[in-house]
Amino acid sequence: MTDPILRLTDVVKSYDGKTRALDEISLSVNRSEVISIIGPSGCGKSTLLRTVNGLEPIQGGSIRFHDRAVAAPGTKDAAGTKWQQVRQQIGMVFQSYELFPHLDVIDNLLLGPKVVQKADLSEARERGLALLRRVGLEDRADAFPRQLSGGQKQRVAIVRALMMQPEIMLLDEITASLDPEMVREVLDVVLELARDGMTMLIVTHEMAFARAISDRVVFMDAGRIVETGPAEPFFEHPRTERARRFLNTFEFEAPEKD
Ligand SMILES: Nc1ncnc2c1ncn2[C@@H]1O[C@H](COP(=O)(O)OP(=O)(O)O)[C@@H](O)[C@H]1O
Numbered sequence: 001m002t003d004p005i006l007r008l009t010d011v012v013k014s015y016d017g018k019t020r021a022l023d024e025i026s027l028s029v030n031r032s033e034v035i036s037i038i039g040p041s042g043c044g045k046s047t048l049l050r051t052v053n054g055l056e057p058i059q060g061g062s063i064r065f066h067d068r069a070v071a072a073p074g075t076k077d078a079a080g081t082k083w084q085q086v087r088q089q090i091g092m093v094f095q096s097y098e099l100f101p102h103l104d105v106i107d108n109l110l111l112g113p114k115v116v117q118k119a120d121l122s123e124a125r126e127r128g129l130a131l132l133r134r135v136g137l138e139d140r141a142d143a144f145p146r147q148l149s150g151g152q153k154q155r156v157a158i159v160r161a162l163m164m165q166p167e168i169m170l171l172d173e174i175t176a177s178l179d180p181e182m183v184r185e186v187l188d189v190v191l192e193l194a195r196d197g198m199t200m201l202i203v204t205h206e207m208a209f210a211r212a213i214s215d216r217v218v219f220m221d222a223g224r225i226v227e228t229g230p231a232e233p234f235f236e237h238p239r240t241e242r243a244r245r246f247l248n249t250f251e252f253e254a255p256e257k258d
């Protein structure tokens with residue numbers, strides 16, 4: 001058994017010092033594991049991803065990425081490594097694409113490698129073009145974000161995160177603001193990442209997708225993990241009444257059989 005990539009132990013997060021957005025969350029993530037985090041709005045899903053990425057300080061418990069404690073920005077660990085450097089290995093994609101409107105696609109992709117990694121730019125450029133090819137956007141390298149559809153922008157945002165060669169990807173409702181006909185093209189990219197062995201934490205309201213892609217599901221409510229387990233049994237026979245009620249709010253489409 002290899003060590004988990006990521007280990008959360010009794011994590012407590014409170015924004016106001018009173019209510020807990022995360023209430024003693026414990027979770028281990030192994031290499032190549034795909035975990036969907038689902039639950040009602042406000043239950044703490046985004047907070048969970050943001051704390052993992054070091055974007056939010058926590059008030060209790062611990063988060064470890066390999067052997068390093070996830071720290072708030074600007075701090076160093078005992079070995080003197082800035083968290084900023086460690087965090088490059090954690091890719092994150094949001095609901096809003098957050099591409100720079102004044103930069104074309106390839107320059108959006110090169111920004112991270114340029115600023116943070118001081119990488120060899122011709123190599124990074126090749127890598128960017130290869131990744132664009134993988135997501136079907138090889139002919140859009142010179143386009144500006146305003147010239148792209150929502151689905152195309154989100155595929156570029158995924159590629160931008162991949163440019164840093166992350167060990168784990170955190171996806172926060174990345175199809176939530178897309179028109180229905182564009183959801184598929186984005187989810188297909190995520191499915192391919194999973195097939196290639198990318199470790200992922202995925203927050204989604206696409207239940208059929210979560211069922212198809214996940215090794216494990218984490219169901220949250222009110223800052224706590226209410227139920228967790230392999231995807232298939234969870235969707236087939238949720239153990240808790242809370243999860244059953246949640247799943248019933250979706251018009252649930254079973255994935256097609258092979
Ligand atoms: N920046 C913030 N400041 C204060 N409270 C917040 C902030 N972000 C989220 N919250 C609160 O924390 C709880 C969890 O929110 P969130 O993680 O966004 O849930 P979800 O992503 O599951 O919808 C909610 O009660 C929300 O109102």
Ligand SMILES: [Mg+2]
Binds near residue numbers: 046047
């Ligand atoms: Mg959210």
